[in-house]
Amino acid sequence: MKQKRATAIAPANIAFIKYWGVRDTTRTLPYNGSISMNLDACLTTTTVTFDENLTRDEITLTFYQQAPHLATGVARERVVVHLERLRALAGTDCYAKVISSNNFPSDAGIASSAAGFAALTRAGVAALGLELDERQLSLLARRSGSGSACRSIPSGYVEWYLPSTEFDLVQWDQASYAKSIAQPEHWDLTDVVAVVDTNAKKIGSAENHRLATSSPYFATRLAEIPDRLAAVREAIVQRDFTKLGQAMEADAVSMHAVCMTSHPPSFYWNGGTMNIIHAVRSWRSEGLEAYFTIDAGPNVHVICETADSEVVAQQLRQLPGVEFTIANMVGKGTRLEEPTTPDVE
């Protein structure tokens, strides 16, 4: 029996400037560039085994604090479509067994699919013996449909660049990938995730990426983004926390304003989310510098300098609605866990 197996570990990432709105769904091309940091404690571990004896792909997922289950429906379909991409690159039709587990709540605004598709891409590519560089891995992870997965491939602080507007979609497809701005050691920041809801979100980002352009504020958001991207880039390079925090919060509010004014609208925040927003703003006025950002879910990411992270976490846990916190320092990118075993008899 011929098997080809590899295991990869990928971090979730939190966007300081959000990817929101999809320009081309087939290739997962965004309207705007985005910047994130990888989370060192929110990880997906995925093992992919291509096995000639399989008659279909078998996908087993283990979500946070749940028993493993066989993926069905859309979740299965998304993985199978990505496996097809990998198989096409390697010129094989061999089915795969995929075993993937998350150590953090899935689908609740902690970029679980970004980590999932980055790990699937890295492990699948290694199992098939393909030699791809970081740029090619990032491009491939982006095409999974979970665009932000491309930012989980490189290490540390990462930017997903927007290619030249003169390019056509095929050129964009080759040029839209993510690269490190700085390595994790460059700046000691912590993302304290305050979990106010561990349930899956009701509306997936895919649908809302399509709806974004229906908001009258979408054009305003796009016009503002180049300045915010420049501010965040500079803030990272100069380690200027105030500059980073102000641009980051403004961008989160702008993304959610677009969600709330799309047709139909989406409201991701709950009461616990609002409690945290008010608290973080009031801590700042008292001298504890922290900033919030929120992805497509109710949980809040509170970014602070690592020296303040324990105080921030303790204070967050006292707020009504906060179930628990997860502290993440800046993480490495996606990596292989063990050497590939090309032929296991």
Ligand code: DP6
């Ligand atoms: C709000 O389509 O990349 O997190 O919905 O997890 O598949 P999934 O991710 P994706 O959308 C990400 C949206 C965002 C902002 C961001 O991470 O840039």
